[in-house]
Amino acid sequence: MTGGSVRVALADDQALVRAGLRALLQQQGVTVVLEAEDGADLLAKLAGQPVDVVLSDIRMPGTDGIEALLRLRERGDATPVLLLTTFDDSDLLLRATDAGAQGFLLKDAAPEDLRDAIVRVAAGETLLQPVSTDPVRARFRFRDEAAPTETFSAREVAILRLLAGGYSNKEIARSLFLAEGTVKNYVSTILDKLGTRDRTRAVLKAITLRII
Structure with missing residues (x-):
């Protein structure tokens, strides 16, 4: 478009x-x-x-x-x-x-x-510019403060940081020298680990839990 x-x-x-x-x-x-x-x-x-x-x-x-x-x-x-x-x-x-x-x-x-x-x-993308982390943690502290049961690899943390910056899968793939399909798989895994249904909530929860 x-x-x-x-x-x-x-x-x-x-x-x-x-x-x-x-x-x-x-x-x-x-x-x-x-x-x-x-x-x-x-x-x-x-x-x-x-x-x-x-x-x-x-x-x-x-x-x-x-x-x-x-x-x-x-x-x-x-x-x-x-x-x-x-x-x-x-x-x-x-x-x-x-x-x-x-x-x-x-x-x-x-x-x-x-x-x-x-x-x-x-075109259907979601853009979440990085926001101050303290208000995020204060807002979500009581509903999401329990740590996830699974750990996150350095690659998954890197992808979460790029998601927080509003990067698309294609842009993340280009930044990390990965195939776009590989990034898509990583994002799906991240959502599953965080128990969230979309990228924005995944970023907010990751900030809350100090993963990023």
């Missing part, structure tokens, strides 16, 4: 921020098909205009990005959601992960990184 084929819904409560993001996305070949000033506005407009990716601020008055995400999923809308955040949003990132966000992006990200994140999320 190319950037020009991706249709984006943009939600932010600040008009100047929306204008800046729209101009930036257009320069990167990404089409903004609708804009919303908050989560409620976003939900109403998405009902009549399907898009490939929702790009939303995580902090908005009224219905914020996380609440909008929850309501989207409740009504059966599986459109990938990429949330814009800042460094002090660690707890919000965890809430958004629980709600089913496909990715997070820092507001000061480079234009090419913004375009790349949108294209990757539209």
